[in-house]
Amino acid sequence: MVGGAVSHSTGLDAHLVVSRGEEFTLDVSLSIPAGHTVALLGPNGAGKSTVVATIAGLLPLDEGHITLDGRTLDDPADDVLIPAEDRSIGVVFQDYVLFPHMTVVENVEFGLRSRKVPRRSAHEQAMSWLERIGLGDLADRKPNDLSGGQAQRVAVARALIVEPDLLLLDEPLAALDATTRVDLRRTLADHLDQFAGPRMVITHDPTEAFLLADEIHVIEDGVITQVGTPDDIRLRPRTPYIADLAGSNLVLGTASSGIVTNGTQQLHIADTHISGPVLAAIHPRAIIIDRRRPDGSPRNTWEATVTRIEHYGDRVRLQTGDPLPLTAEITPDALNDLQIVEGSVVWISIKATEISVEKD
């Protein structure tokens, strides 16, 4: 076997190389064991859609290979290319791509009918799926009459009803408005958990990647720039892009009357109405670092030790320790002026309005 590395008996093992002219080459290695969710996180134009197309079988590789559960799906060196319809890969496309001329139930039964399941049996299975996800009443509607959230559930049902060997979700939440997104993210996490095979979520949204994935692969300009657990990526970003995109501080806690409690630490937030489990996000640049206690109005102020200092060109990232470990970003000048070194004790302050809070 070329490359001879570990061949997983179950799960996805892929080395994807696709060239598009002179200017863009995708060269990505991926390995996803069954039962694991990998997020492919990257900006627009990084090659995420190309990854989806190659794995789904809609775009042949130029080099490399795709192996799923030990079966080779694409290997140009070996002249192997299994067409999309024979791959058994469930894809939830960006914007869902439901067939607009079919009803909801016809969309869901499409995969079964294509696999020669008798009409009646396919219909019954599709109806029971729809009942299970609470959309039984909408079976005879057309996709255009559905809300974004309903369409997403139909798309997931359509992909999963044929019991695929791999589940690919391409920007599953991008088409939704902010409030639905939070609800749907949880439903989606449930769907992912129930699916036994390898799962892959393509996204440009770090929050989505952090919450849905066991492992994140960051893709930039067609290559993977960092692989790690959500915590690895968040706390130890390796490129300025990741630092910018994924470096936000996320705090899980319980909100009540404008205060988020996480363990013993309390954060004041601007929204006084939100309550229950929440996810508070604080951008590293929104954290103010000082050597003396600040006199202004910040509601959130505490002392902490700097545990780590990392330089990224024109900015510096500080990790701070207990009581609430955070990543803060300052300029190299500020670092010099404040004379901060690893082990320094600093004052941290965060304005309540700089903390964005979403229901978890």
Added chain:
Amino acid sequence: MTKRVKSSDRRKRRPPVVLVILAVLGLSVFVIPLLGLLARTPWSDLPTLLTSDVVLDALRVSVIASLGATAISAVLGIPLAWVLARIEFPGRSIVRGIVVLPLVLPPVVGGAALLFALGRRGLIGEPLNEMTGLVFPFSIWGVIIAATFVAMPFLVITVEGGLRNLDPRYEGAAATLGAGRWTVLWRVTLPMIGSSLAAGLALTWARALGEFGATITFAGNLQGRTQTLPLAVFVAMESDRGAAVALSLIMVVISLTVLIVLRHRWWGAL
């Protein structure tokens, strides 16, 4: 000076007068000939005229030829449109040019070309005749071929346009769900370009029904065999004006009915 606006007129902005006048003139280009036709219609003789042999023969030939040409255009034109829309090959723009050529070519020239190719002494017609005994000129097949030649481009360009506008991700989604090429074509592609397809078929049929020049040149003008409604009108104009008017009325009624029904069924939004 302040311009006063009556309260009843506040809601509707008056359209520009010049534009409306020109629009009405534009409409009259279509309406006036129809009025002329109606004014000359011999209403009392109409039942006799409509059931005369000439009219019934021409009606039969026209219906068969226009539907036949539409059917052939669908069977051959849809694949041609698909190839032009989906497959990149050298000379594609030349092929596309050849396909739409009959739209601009005088039909008489088309008829002559068909005669040179498929006539009894034609490039292909002669060997074909020797092998199979088939003769296209002066037969209903000649009428159908002539109509197909002039009408199929409408189907090809409309369907190709529909295919180009179809987001390829729908076909991709169907493939990932296990649908083979034919299932995708029948259950996703064709239904999704349904309105382009219907428009293309309607235009093709209408063009085939009205075909004159290529037909008379290639298939001749034999009553009961190759004489279509337009040919019968042309002949009747010389001999029997009443019959010419009756034949014309039939064509107007058939075309208008079909177009209105189709428009209602398929192009509701247009």
